[in-house]
Amino acid sequence: MSSLIFFQKNNTNGGALLWELELLLISNIISVFCITFLIFVHWKKGSERWLKHSFKVFYVLLLLNYVILPLLNFLIFFYYVLDPRVNLKANPVESYIIFTAIICLSRILEFFTLIRRSILLDAKIFREM
Secondary structure (H helix, E strand, O other), X not given: OOOXXXXXXXXXXXXXXXXXXXXXXXXXXXXXXXXXHHHHOOOOOOOHHHHHHHHHHHHHHHHHHHHHHHHHHHHHHHHHHHOOOOOHHHOOOHHHHHHHHHHHHHHHHHHHHHHHHHHHHHHHHHHHO
16 A cells, blocks of 8 residues: 555655555545535435435535544544554654544534534434424
């Protein structure tokens, strides 16, 4: 998997964190798909066939983008923080990984404070209509 176009092994990313960088890249690609779908595909309009499944697709994509992927990335980051074999102070990639962990944590908090309250309430009201 290290042959991805974005990662060429060199002295900055060839260490123990290369696997985490690859996972972050895949996670970001999936997030781009989820966000694009959530923005441009209308889940309240369409054929009857689409409206039967649109709420489920919408909910799964929200969970995937705001809970599952960020939680997975944050747990892996936390594992590397606790792993004594990885010297995080000597690795230049760690600043990017810390930044991404903060973004992941903010996505989780955003889901439970803003999105769940407003968007999912609107979805439940629309579904009951």
